[in-house]
Amino acid sequence: MNAVVVGAYWGDEGKGKIVDLLAADSDWVVRFNGGDNAGHTIVANGKEVVLHVVPAGIVQGKNVAIGPDIFFNPKTFFSDCEAVTKAGFRLKGRMLIDERAHVIMPYHIALDAGGEASGKLGTTKRGIGPAAKDKASRTEDITIHDMAGSVFKERLRAVAAAKANELITAKIVEKASDLNRYADAVYAEYSAYAGRLKQYIGSCAYTLNEELAKGRTMLLEGAQATLLDIVHGTRPHVTSSNCTAGGAAANLGVDLRKFKVVAIAKAYPTRVGEGEFPTELGSYEEAKKEKKGEQLTAAEKKKAVDGDLKLLGKWIRQDGKEFGATTGRPRRTGFPDFVALRYSAMINSVDEWAITKIDVLSGKPFKAAVAYEKEGKKTTRFPFRLEGWKPVYGSKEYFWQQMSEGEKLAAVKNGYDALPEGMKEYIKDLVAATNTPASMVSIGPEREMTVVKDVLKRTKEY
Ligand code: IMP
Numbered sequence: 001m002n003a004v005v006v007g008a009y010w011g012d013e014g015k016g017k018i019v020d021l022l023a024a025d026s027d028w029v030v031r032f033n034g035g036d037n038a039g040h041t042i043v044a045n046g047k048e049v050v051l052h053v054v055p056a057g058i059v060q061g062k063n064v065a066i067g068p069d070i071f072f073n074p075k076t077f078f079s080d081c082e083a084v085t086k087a088g089f090r091l092k093g094r095m096l097i098d099e100r101a102h103v104i105m106p107y108h109i110a111l112d113a114g115g116e117a118s119g120k121l122g123t124t125k126r127g128i129g130p131a132a133k134d135k136a137s138r139t140e141d142i143t144i145h146d147m148a149g150s151v152f153k154e155r156l157r158a159v160a161a162a163k164a165n166e167l168i169t170a171k172i173v174e175k176a177s178d179l180n181r182y183a184d185a186v187y188a189e190y191s192a193y194a195g196r197l198k199q200y201i202g203s204c205a206y207t208l209n210e211e212l213a214k215g216r217t218m219l220l221e222g223a224q225a226t227l228l229d230i231v232h233g234t235r236p237h238v239t240s241s242n243c244t245a246g247g248a249a250a251n252l253g254v255d256l257r258k259f260k261v262v263a264i265a266k267a268y269p270t271r272v273g274e275g276e277f278p279t280e281l282g283s284y285e286e287a288k289k290e291k292k293g294e295q296l297t298a299a300e301k302k303k304a305v306d307g308d309l310k311l312l313g314k315w316i317r318q319d320g321k322e323f324g325a326t327t328g329r330p331r332r333t334g335f336p337d338f339v340a341l342r343y344s345a346m347i348n349s350v351d352e353w354a355i356t357k358i359d360v361l362s363g364k365p366f367k368a369a370v371a372y373e374k375e376g377k378k379t380t381r382f383p384f385r386l387e388g389w390k391p392v393y394g395s396k397e398y399f400w401q402q403m404s405e406g407e408k409l410a411a412v413k414n415g416y417d418a419l420p421e422g423m424k425e426y427i428k429d430l431v432a433a434t435n436t437p438a439s440m441v442s443i444g445p446e447r448e449m450t451v452v453k454d455v456l457k458r459t460k461e462y
Contacts, residue, residue, distance in 0.1 A: 006222040006245050008225060008266075008341055009227055010269060010275075014356035015264050017442060017445070017447060028062060029055040029056070029058075029063075029219050030055065030065040030066075030204065030221065032067040032069060033224070033241040033243055034070065034128070035131075041325055042059060047086065051080045053072065054077065065095075065207070068099075068204060069241050071131045072144060096202050096207055098204040099144050099148075099201050100145065103131070103142045103144060104131045105142060105190070107167060108127030108130040108131040108134070110172050111127070111130040111172070113125045120274065121273060121275070124327055128239060144197070147193070147197075148197060157184075160179045164176055167182070205253035220252065223243065225264075226343075227344070229242055229347075231244075235384075246347075246349075263344060263345070263350040265356070267356065267358040267360065269337055270320070270332060271331065278389055280334045281312050282311075283310075290330050296311065296314065305363075305365060314333075316333040316360060316361070337391065339372055352438060353438040354442070355430070357442060358426075359444050365398070365399045367397055368398070371392040372386075374388045396429065408444055416457075417458070419443075439452065439459075
């Protein structure tokens with residue numbers, strides 16, 4: 001089966017594990033958007049491998065591809081490759097990088113770090129936005145094709161000249177007479193990368209369509225998530241690429257009708273960086289002060305159960321280990337939001353939800369937003385501008401006790417019916433609110449802690 005996997009909220013949905021599970025049945029795993037602003041850690045051959053741009057399918061022995069809508073940082077790519085080879089996997093003959101992908105240059109990273117967007121939007125400072133800006137300019141961009149071509153040096157000098165004001169203002173280059181020297185220094189570093197990359201460069205559109213025609217199966221993996229999509233997301237606090245299922249088809253040039261759309265609905269939304277977050281628990285300012293691993297005392301947990309939402313947010317953050325893999329930043333946490341999920345289901349034509357990290361909500365009473373309200377006006381639509389909209393929560397409070405290891409294993413073995421009643425009540429309401437069934441429920445970080453049996457069958461009945 002071919003599948004597209006996307007996140008439903010603002011990213012960090014635990015996609016890695018689901019992709020890992022689904023990739024087992026795929027010949028190819030393809031990254032279709034974003035860049036090294038994403039990141040996840042996987043364990044392969046007993047070694048921890050951190051990957052930012054290379055699809056994790058590589059450590060499952062799959063063919064992998066990096067699509068044309070990727071912002072490609074060669075330095076990160078080679079550090080990913082090193083981690084892969086150290087874990088004992090080969091890349092040669094199994095890696096495809098699209099010639100149309102755009103290269104993140106050192107000045108993009110410097111512009112992102114020093115620019116307004118990094119503060120206002122809370123970007124990952126990986127140069128994604130500035131590289132996307134150049135891509136849209138069509139005159140100041142550098143593709144993989146350019147980088148591996150014979151006139152790369154001239155191209156870099158021309159781009160540096162075109163960007164002179166920007167580079168000088170940002171103090172990346174001191175004065176106009178230094179531009180060529182700067183371009184040549186970048187050339188020295190990047191032409192070396194280009195030499196090593198050449199063996200992998202090709203066309204995703206041709207290769208993937210040829211492979212599909214031969215009956216090979218593939219998994220298209222999105223980075224970030226629907227609400228960070230440049231078109232459909234919570235602009236301006238979004239990333240610079242298309243994170244949706246339609247984006248996968250558009251950017252890879254493949255037929256979406258050949259793919260099942262699996263969207264990851266983390267059991268609770270999280271958000272990193274700035275931006276509206278209607279169901280947020282506590283505030284970003286408080287979250288920023290928190291360190292990974294800070295445990296709540298028994299008294300604090302009791303307070304959270306009794307309604308202290310700030311502490312409940314912290315508890316979810318700590319239990320869910322909600323700290324960025326790429327930036328280490330604490331993630332903001334919130335109550336489930338059915339309005340956002342219904343929107344995501346629509347935008348992506350979601351066939352099935354994979355519900356992740358539901359175990360994190362065990363022992364914690366919570367509610368779910370079913371509508372928004374502003375100045376006496378109520379809506380069940382996800383507004384373009386969220387400012388001022390307050391969540392309207394459903395009347396139900398969901399709760400179930402922590403599952404023991406034995407109960408978890410029994411649920412994996414016996415299937416959906418063995419899940420706690422309170423958990424099933426929540427899943428039922430999520431499915432009904434989004435008119436979309438679920439096919440997987442993840443009840444622990446380990447790969448085997450995933451309930452698949454009867455999930456689709458039961459949730460289709462709701
Ligand atoms: P950029 O993609 O670095 O330009 O950042 C733009 C926005 O997207 C910021 O709010 C980031 O925190 C967010 N973002 C980018 N990549 C990820 C990700 O992998 N997970 C979650 N948020 C992300």
